[in-house]
Amino acid sequence: LSRIAYVNGRYVPHAEAAVHVEDRGYQFADGVYEVIAVHRSVLVDEKGHMDRLDWSLGELDIAWPMTPRAMGTVMGEVVRRNRIRDGIVYLQVTRGVAPRNHEFPANAEAAVVMTARRIRPFNVETNSQGIDVITVDDIRWKRCDIKTISLLPNVLMKEQAARAGAYEAWMVDGEGQVTEGTSTNAWIVTKDGDLVTRQTDNKILSGITRAAVMEAAQSAGIEFTERSFTVDEAKTAREAFLTSTTLFVKPVVRVDGEAIGNGHIGTLTARLLDLYSAHMDGQGSGKDSAA
Numbered sequence: 001l002s003r004i005a006y007v008n009g010r011y012v013p014h015a016e017a018a019v020h021v022e023d024r025g026y027q028f029a030d031g032v033y034e035v036i037a038v039h040r041s042v043l044v045d046e047k048g049h050m051d052r053l054d055w056s057l058g059e060l061d062i063a064w065p066m067t068p069r070a071m072g073t074v075m076g077e078v079v080r081r082n083r084i085r086d087g088i089v090y091l092q093v094t095r096g097v098a099p100r101n102h103e104f105p106a107n108a109e110a111a112v113v114m115t116a117r118r119i120r121p122f123n124v125e126t127n128s129q130g131i132d133v134i135t136v137d138d139i140r141w142k143r144c145d146i147k148t149i150s151l152l153p154n155v156l157m158k159e160q161a162a163r164a165g166a167y168e169a170w171m172v173d174g175e176g177q178v179t180e181g182t183s184t185n186a187w188i189v190t191k192d193g194d195l196v197t198r199q200t201d202n203k204i205l206s207g208i209t210r211a212a213v214m215e216a217a218q219s220a221g222i223e224f225t226e227r228s229f230t231v232d233e234a235k236t237a238r239e240a241f242l243t244s245t246t247l248f249v250k251p252v253v254r255v256d257g258e259a260i261g262n263g264h265i266g267t268l269t270a271r272l273l274d275l276y277s278a279h280m281d282g283q284g285s286g287k288d289s290a291a
């Protein structure tokens with residue numbers, strides 16, 4: 001089976017999928033993206049992702065290149081043509097092709113690209129394996145709430161983590177507070193047992209997985225607080241984990257080399273992983289699909 005990509009209205013072989021050299025995404029990172037999980041052939045939290053895409057596009061004043069409903073159809077088609085049962089869809093919208101001038105072009109048409117690939121099917125047991133994080137200075141800009149393709153700081157910090165033998169870097173703002181991971185949201189269970197994740201503001205991305213975990217926690221009567229936490233609180237936490245479309249609920253067992261809890265997945269983290277697993281299994285029943 002050859003992979004298929006979607007590029008501006010056409011389904012093309014992945015190897016031949018290309019955009020123009022003057023696409024503003026290429027020259028200015030002038031665009032936004034989404035990564036959506038496919039679980040048992042169903043898009044996970046499609047509506048949440050489309051709502052966030054709407055926010056990102058709106059903040060950059062890029063018009064929707066097609067209706068959200070049509071976007072859903074194309075995503076479904078990309079999943080189908082690539083025969084994805086478990087995987088991810090990558091969707092990118094840029095301001096389009098125009099001669100290189102910083103200001104917005106008068107009449108560029110937004111460009112849409114989608115790719116999809118398989119990932120190992122979600123499994124609670126393997127997802128219970130903990131990972132290491134390091135902490136780094138958050139060198140990003142002041143609009144981290146926009147899911148822009150401008151990811152150079154994230155790339156540099158993730159590389160720093162990899163070179164340190166860690167999986168993710170937790171970024172720390174000027175006040176010593178953890179903002180988020182380079183491609184994940186950060187959570188802890190404090191030494192007093194409080195489940196905490198940072199409030200959504202301009203310093204973090206409002207994660208769809210984060211929202212789903214909060215909703216699942218709420219339904220299960222598990223309390224949590226949305227507030228920022230320090231590196232010290234993280235290092236002395238009972239439990240820590242991160243959330244994202246591709247890592248689901250993933251235990252963090254070391255921060256800067258210091259063990260969290262007993263170095264294995266924590267009790268509450270395990271519970272939330274189970275709840276998230278159920279949330280994914282419940283997809284496609286209608287309640288979470290886009291209108």
Ligand code: PDD
Nearest residue numbers: 035182183184185205207208209244245
């Ligand atoms: N990253 N924070 C940042 C900076 C992110 O890039 C992401 C997602 C998240 C988690 O959001 P969500 O739960 O909606 O995936 C938080 C995607 C997966 C990526 O860039 O590959």
